[in-house]
Amino acid sequence: MSLASRLKRGGAPPLFPTHSKGGMPSIGDRLRSRFGSYGFLAPAAVLVTLFFFIPVVIILVLSFSDLDAANFGTLQWWLPENWSLDNYAKIFNNKFFPKILGNTAFYVVSTLTLFNFSSALIIALLTTHVERRTGFFFRVLWLLPRLTPSVIYIMMWQRIAARAPHGILNQLLVPLGIGTGGNLLQASPWPFVILVNGMIGASFGMVIFTSAIEAIPRDYMMASKVDGASTLQTIRYVILPAIKWPILFVITYQTLSLLTSFEQIMLLTDGGPGLYHTEVWALTAYHRALSNYFGNNQWGYGAAWAVILVIIGVIAASIYMRVFKFDELVEEPKIDLL
Amino acid sequence: MKVKLENLSKRWGKVVGADHINLDINDGEFVAFLGPSGCGKTTTLLMVAGIYKPTEGNIWFDNQVVNYMTPKDRNIGMVFQSYALYPHMNVFQNISYPLKLKKVPKNDMRERAQRVADMMGIGHLMDRRPAQLSGGQQQRVALGRALVKEPQLLLFDEPLSNLDARLRLSMRGEIKRLVIELGITAIYVTHDQVEAMTMADRIAVMKEGKLQAYDPPDELYDQPRTLFVAGFVGNPPMNFLEVEVSRKNGDYHAHREKFDAIVPTEQGEKTAGKGNVIMGIRPEDITISDEGVGGEIYVVEPLGRDDLVTVQIGEAIVHVLADPVLGLKMGQNVTLDFSTHKVQFFDPQTEKSLLWAE
Amino acid sequence: MTLRKRFGRAVPYVLLIITVLPVIVGYFWLILSSFSISTEGLRSTGFTLSNWSFLRGSPFGRGYPSIWKVTLNTFVVAIGMTIAVIVVSSLAGYALSRLNFPGRKSFLSLTLILHAFPSVTLLIGIYFVLRTLKLYNTVLGVGLVMIGFELPFGIWLMKGFFDNVSWDMERAAMIDGASRLRVWGEIILPTIKPGIAALAIFAFISGWNAWLIPKTFTIGAGQQATLSVYLENFRGDTVAVQWGAVTAVGLFQLIPVAIFFIFTQDLLLSIYAGGAKGGT
Ligand SMILES: Nc1ncnc2c1ncn2[C@@H]1O[C@H](COP(=O)(O)OP(=O)(O)O)[C@@H](O)[C@H]1O
Ligand SMILES: [Mg+2]
Numbered sequence: 007m008s009l010a011s012r013l014k015r016g017g018a019p020p021l022f023p024t025h026s027k028g029g030m031p032s033i034g035d036r037l038r039s040r041f042g043s044y045g046f047l048a049p050a051a052v053l054v055t056l057f058f059f060i061p062v063v064i065i066l067v068l069s070f071s072d073l074d075a076a077n078f079g080t081l082q083w084w085l086p087e088n089w090s091l092d093n094y095a096k097i098f099n100n101k102f103f104p105k106i107l108g109n110t111a112f113y114v115v116s117t118l119t120l121f122n123f124s125s126a127l128i129i130a131l132l133t134t135h136v137e138r139r140t141g142f143f144f145r146v147l148w149l150l151p152r153l154t155p156s157v158i159y160i161m162m163w164q165r166i167a168a169r170a171p172h173g174i175l176n177q178l179l180v181p182l183g184i185g186t187g188g189n190l191l192q193a194s195p196w197p198f199v200i201l202v203n204g205m206i207g208a209s210f211g212m213v214i215f216t217s218a219i220e221a222i223p224r225d226y227m228m229a230s231k232v233d234g235a236s237t238l239q240t241i242r243y244v245i246l247p248a249i250k251w252p253i254l255f256v257i258t259y260q261t262l263s264l265l266t267s268f269e270q271i272m273l274l275t276d277g278g279p280g281l282y283h284t285e286v287w288a289l290t291a292y293h294r295a296l297s298n299y300f301g302n303n304q305w306g307y308g309a310a311w312a313v314i315l316v317i318i319g320v321i322a323a324s325i326y327m328r329v330f331k332f333d334e335l336v337e338e339p340k341i342d343l344l
Numbered sequence: 345m346k347v348k349l350e351n352l353s354k355r356w357g358k359v360v361g362a363d364h365i366n367l368d369i370n371d372g373e374f375v376a377f378l379g380p381s382g383c384g385k386t387t388t389l390l391m392v393a394g395i396y397k398p399t400e401g402n403i404w405f406d407n408q409v410v411n412y413m414t415p416k417d418r419n420i421g422m423v424f425q426s427y428a429l430y431p432h433m434n435v436f437q438n439i440s441y442p443l444k445l446k447k448v449p450k451n452d453m454r455e456r457a458q459r460v461a462d463m464m465g466i467g468h469l470m471d472r473r474p475a476q477l478s479g480g481q482q483q484r485v486a487l488g489r490a491l492v493k494e495p496q497l498l499l500f501d502e503p504l505s506n507l508d509a510r511l512r513l514s515m516r517g518e519i520k521r522l523v524i525e526l527g528i529t530a531i532y533v534t535h536d537q538v539e540a541m542t543m544a545d546r547i548a549v550m551k552e553g554k555l556q557a558y559d560p561p562d563e564l565y566d567q568p569r570t571l572f573v574a575g576f577v578g579n580p581p582m583n584f585l586e587v588e589v590s591r592k593n594g595d596y597h598a599h600r601e602k603f604d605a606i607v608p609t610e611q612g613e614k615t616a617g618k619g620n621v622i623m624g625i626r627p628e629d630i631t632i633s634d635e636g637v638g639g640e641i642y643v644v645e646p647l648g649r650d651d652l653v654t655v656q657i658g659e660a661i662v663h664v665l666a667d668p669v670l671g672l673k674m675g676q677n678v679t680l681d682f683s684t685h686k687v688q689f690f691d692p693q694t695e696k697s698l699l700w701a702e
Numbered sequence: 703m704t705l706r707k708r709f710g711r712a713v714p715y716v717l718l719i720i721t722v723l724p725v726i727v728g729y730f731w732l733i734l735s736s737f738s739i740s741t742e743g744l745r746s747t748g749f750t751l752s753n754w755s756f757l758r759g760s761p762f763g764r765g766y767p768s769i770w771k772v773t774l775n776t777f778v779v780a781i782g783m784t785i786a787v788i789v790v791s792s793l794a795g796y797a798l799s800r801l802n803f804p805g806r807k808s809f810l811s812l813t814l815i816l817h818a819f820p821s822v823t824l825l826i827g828i829y830f831v832l833r834t835l836k837l838y839n840t841v842l843g844v845g846l847v848m849i850g851f852e853l854p855f856g857i858w859l860m861k862g863f864f865d866n867v868s869w870d871m872e873r874a875a876m877i878d879g880a881s882r883l884r885v886w887g888e889i890i891l892p893t894i895k896p897g898i899a900a901l902a903i904f905a906f907i908s909g910w911n912a913w914l915i916p917k918t919f920t921i922g923a924g925q926q927a928t929l930s931v932y933l934e935n936f937r938g939d940t941v942a943v944q945w946g947a948v949t950a951v952g953l954f955q956l957i958p959v960a961i962f963f964i965f966t967q968d969l970l971l972s973i974y975a976g977g978a979k980g981g982t
Contacts (some may be wrong), residue, residue: 042882043803050794050853056835057850058816061827068826129721132714144718146963150725153959155911157930158952162728165735165945172945174727177743205724259818266820269914273934288823295826296918305826312823323818327811338356339802340869341876342397343414395873416879428870432892445879489878 062316068309069093083306093310102282110287113199113271114264121204122260126211127253131241133212134219145216151206160273163202167191195275195284203270207263211256218249255330262322266315268292288315345496345529346371347392351401353553354387361387363553364401369531369546374523376544377533380576384553385533389499392531394418405497416445418497421490425502427482429474435461435485436470442493460488463522480511487519491526498523498530504539516543537577541565549573566686571695574624574688580652583630583662586692587623589615598623598682602658603637605682614698615689621698624688627652627663632670636681644672655680736950753946757954767925767932769951776928776955779845779916780909786849787856787905788898794853795860796886800872810861816854825918832919841926844916848909856901863897864890903962910958929955 044051070089082088097103129148133141151159170176170187180187191198222245230240246253268289271277277285277293285293295308347369354361362384369375377385390396392403394415402409410418429438440457448456461467464484474482483503490498503519504512520543523530534540540547541561549556549564549572557564557573568574574582587598589607596612598605607615615621632653639657646652650665653672657680664680666672689698731744736753738746756769797803798810828847829838837843867890875889876882891898913930920926927935933955936948 043797043801043806046793046797046801046886047809049790050857053790053846053850053853054812054816056831057828057847058819058821058824060831061824064827064830065824068830125721129718132718136714136718140715142968144722147722147725150729150963153907153911153963155913155930155933155952155955155959157913157934158732158956159728161948161952162732163724165731166724166728171742172740174731174743177745201724262818262820266823268822273913288820291823292825296829305829309826312826315820315823319818319820319823320815323815326818327814339800341395341800341873342802343394343876390873393873393877395876415873415877416881418877420877422874422877424870424874426868426870428868428874430871430875430889430893432895441875441880442878445884489874493879 065309065312065316068306069313071306072304073306074304093307096307097310097314102285105282106285106287106290109282109285110265112196113203113284113286114261117200117204117207117264118257118260120200122207122211122264123253123257125204125208126256127215129208129212130215130219131245134216135237145209145212148205148209148212152209156269156273159206160202160270163198163274164191167198191275192279195279199271199274199284202274203264203267206270207260210260210263214252214256215249218252219245222248251330255326258322258326258329262319266319287311291315346404346406347497347529347531348404349388349392349401350404352388352391352398352403353400354384354391354396355399360384360553361396362391365550365553365555367548367555367558369529372527372529374520374530374532374543374545376540376547377531377550378537378540378547378576379535379550379556381535383550385535385550386501387553388550389422389501389531389533392497393420393422393499419493419495420497420499421493421495422499423483423486423490423501423503425505427474427486427506429482429485429489431474434471434473435466435477438474438485439488439492442489446493456492457488460492463491464488479507480515483507483515487522491522495528498528500530500532500534502534503532504534505536519543537579541577547577549576551576567697567700568624568688569697569700571622571624571690571697574690574697578626580627580663580665582624582626582688584690585623585625585660585662586620588620589618589689591616598687600658600660603660605637607687608683608685610685611687611689611699618691618698620692622690622692624690625682625684626686627665629684629686630662630664631681632664632666632672632678633681634679636679636683638677638679641672641674641676641678643674653678732949732952732956735945736953738946740945750946753950756947756951767927769932769954771925772927772929772932773954775841775926776910776930779841779848779912779928780906782845783848783852783909784902784905786845787852788901790849791853791856791901792860792864792891792894792898793886794857795862796864796890798857799861799864800890801882813854813857813861817858819854821851822914825915829919839920839926841920844912844919844926844928845909847915847919848912851915852905852908856905859901860894860897863894867893899966903966907959907962910955 067084067089070091070093071083072090072092073083100106129144133144135141136144165172166174167190168174168176169189170180173187173190175190176185176187179185185193226244226248227240230244235243266288268286271284271286271289272292275284277283277289291308291311293308294304294311296303349365349367352365353363365388367375377388379385387396391398394410394413398411403411405418430441433441436454436457439461440453443453443456458467458470461470464487466481466484466488469477469481469485474485477485483506486503500519504515507515516539519532532540532543541564544561546558546560547564548558551572557569559567559569564573564577568577568582571584575584585598585600585603587600587603589596589598589612591597591612596607596609596616598607628650637657639655639662642654642656642661644651644653646668647665651668651670651672653664653666655662655664655678662680672678690696691698727744731741734744734746735741737749737751738753739748739750741747794813798806798813832838832843832847835843837846871889871893872885875885880888911930912928913934916926916928916931917934920928920931929951933948933951936944936951
């Protein structure tokens with residue numbers, strides 16, 4: 007068909023263009039553009055499915071069963087007829103449930119207020135206040151606890167708290183006649199639990215607050231200084247209002263983070279000393295299901311503890327997404343084909 | 345290669361990039377897409393390149409519809425405003441990248457890249473990284489990369505807008521010469537009407553995704569088909585006055601408050617009795633003379649060769665290019681002669697020309 | 703300058719120093735102890751190099767794997783994890799940033815939710831996944847889990863870097879004749895080297911340091927142990943702790959982290975800020 011004869015058809019799209027390659031996508035092309043994008047995602051999708059989705063389903067199902075080391079292999083925990091809500095009832099009837107709940111609340115609230123929020127903000131304010139290089143130096147130092155292997159980091163703290171004559175704090179306290187020279191971690195574990203986690207947690211807020219403060223236009227700060235505001239007034243009326251979204255973000259995000267973290271506590275006190283002294287919710291789930299400390303691996307019971315945290319986590323995470331509108335950071339692709 | 349755009353549209357939801365564009369490009373023709381920023385020039389060009397898929401309509405290369413052809417198979421070369429060089433590759437690697445993808449043998453590749461680089465005057469810079477080159481040199485590398493695979497169609501997207509004024513002038517000439525010499529069909533996108541006027545065989549003027557006019561430069565200038573084209577092409581821009589044309593004693597007159605000018609018969613015949621129309625007249629077509637329409641000079645801006653004189657006539661403002669020897673001063677009263685056969689008239693509703701509309 | 707003013711100037715510095723004191727003291731003790739027979743507070747009871755003898759043999763006696771075997775395990779996990787995290791996150795990040803496909807928004811939202819998700823609470827479920835896949839108590843299994851946990855951060859970070867790459871460059875490459883996979887590998891990846899470097903450092907450090915996951919999914923200080931797990935076994939208060947040797951091993955483990963830390967602090971801090979904004 008010639009161009010001329012085709013044009014006579016009055017601009018309607020041609021039904022059979024000369025080369026199908028250009029006129030219509032070939033089946034191969036169509037497949038490629040349909041599934042090619044998913045090829046890029048496939049490895050991530052597999053790993054996410056294996057280690058996020060399936061585990062969520064597993065712990066949910068497990069939490070309805072009473073699978074433990076004793077009936078492992080015989081109990082068909084995946085069958086609905088073996089499901090019940092007993093594990094959840096068991097959690098709330100647990101003699102130590104109020105203690106654990108209280109511990110968790112105390113741990114989250116005090117670490118968050120003292121460190122992950124307040125210290126983070128104070129360090130950010132201080133390090134942006136002093137000379138640039140110095141500020142940078144101190145921020146980098148604050149990053150150290152996060153980068154140090156947790157086992158080593160906890161070792162340092164245990165040594166700081168150890169009994170005389172080895173303990174570093176006792177080296178200071180005993181000559182002053184304070185305390186008995188015993189292991190401070192045994193005597194008062196909570197301050198250490200909070201300090202240990204807080205010194206790691208603070209760097210998250212510190213980094214976010216710092217970049218938010220540095221993003222405040224210099225003019226604002228100058229104007230406030232020219233107006234004769236004191237440093238504290240500048241903070242109160244210029245800086246804090248300017249970084250209220252980062253503050254909200256850090257608080258909400260770190261609440262969830264603290265609620266579910268237990269690695270440092272596990273290394274430092276393992277929930278002790280004694281029964282449940284510093285045991286928090288997430289650690290209980292781990293202990294019940296994955297450590298032999300309490301005799302049996304109570305996978306079903308431990309999973310029930312975890313499921314409650316997962317539910318809180320999913321709800322909180324989806325709320326963050328709404329509030330902070332992260333999904334609006336997507337830009338439409340500016341190339342149509344694959 | 346001939347190119348034909350047929351009812352070509354691109355939309356993203358409610359956003360319209362290109363709106364039912366129809367145009368033909370002849371083999372070896374140099375066409376400019378001209379229009380203000382955001383009018384859809386790049387969108388149209390990227391559809392021709394195969395980067396965007398048309399929402400509607402067809403793109404023809406010779407007598408083949410290429411809507412679904414990948415950019416790779418279209419055999420085109422493209423130069424971008426940002427040059428879009430690969431920062432981690434040196435000049436040689438940049439220029440030869442299209443050949444490498446075509447699996448051209450090593451020696452052949454080296455020779456062809458060198459030939460193109462020499463042609464662009466950057467043959468001695470082959471080992472440099474883009475970051476070590478000046479803007480003009482980067483532009484040449486980008487051109488070389490577009491040319492090396494001997495494309496059938498060259499696409500330019502505002503290639504000169506990142507260069508300084510002097511370099512822009514010389515590159516303009518060079519690109520024009522190169523394209524004519526190679527005889528390749530070319531589409532050149534620009535928002536700079538001087539570039540379009542000086543380089544292109546035909547100019548497609550666009551506004552809000554729609555094709556406004558598609559004419560050779562002189563026609564575009566002398567016979568603008570829409571109000572938009574008239575106002576967009578030409579610098580300083582055309583003056584527009586709302587007037588009414590009527591016949592008095594055998595002559596046609598355009599009149600409004602404190603304004604009465606004689607209109608050539610040819611234009612008068614087409615506009616008389618149509619109520620309010622928009623009269624368009626270029627600053628260089630208005631002369632300062634002893635008789636005509638009186639007004640007061642609002643400000644005088646010397647442009648070197650001419651003075652740009654702003655004259656207030658009643659409520660209206662008119663720009664006039666005047667000879668500096670006249671020594672016009674602010675506040676002075678002058679009379680302006682509007683009687684030129686180059687005067688244009690437009691319908692205020694449709695904004696189409698009353699003289700040249702098909 | 704008045705005394706009051708000078709005092710005011712000094713306050714921020716004093717505060718900063720006091721707050722980081724525990725870290726400095728901790729590190730000081732670690733180094734001191736590794737070269738001491740024993741320590742009392744921050745006082746050494748005598749200098750010795752014998753703590754470092756583990757470099758030649760097993761520090762904690764026979765029956766335990768040699769330090770080199772453990773180091774190799776750790777290194778394999780960390781490097782393997784780094785490479786895998788980079789490849790997988792940059793593929794997925796690229797798709798989320800640049801490709802058009804149904805479900806793109808949902809996948810991105812999902813990445814974000816996972817980002818804020820308490821992944822450690824899933825360890826119980828993962829335990830069963832690994833057992834089913836016969837990967838329990840293997841270096842590979844531990845590695846895969848750690849890769850999975852690192853992905854939300856990695857994908858988000860990579861997506862941010864891809865977002866900033868010029869579209870024109872990608873278009874140019876496609877017109878030059880490259881497929882999308884080639885564009886990714888030959889054009890885009892090389893231009894986001896800083897992002898890859900940053901992710902590599904984070905992934906490596908997190909793999910190198912990891913304790914909880916290797917501890918959970920391997921059995922004790924056996925042949926599959928990584929440095930953190932290995933070290934932790936000799937830290938407990940049941941056996942008489944050989945603090946000198948333990949701290950020396952600890953310092954040994956800290957070496958790569960310290961190297962990264964010293965040479966890439968600017969990058970670390972700025973990237974951490976960039977990544978953290980998406981939450982980490
Ligand atoms: N990928 C895209 N997604 C959504 N809208 C777009 C896209 N590309 C261009 N547009 C819109 O289409 C219109 C035309 O843009 P463009 O073709 O870039 O204009 P020009 O090149 O003439 O300056 C603009 O309103 C622009 O915002
Ligand atoms: Mg454009």
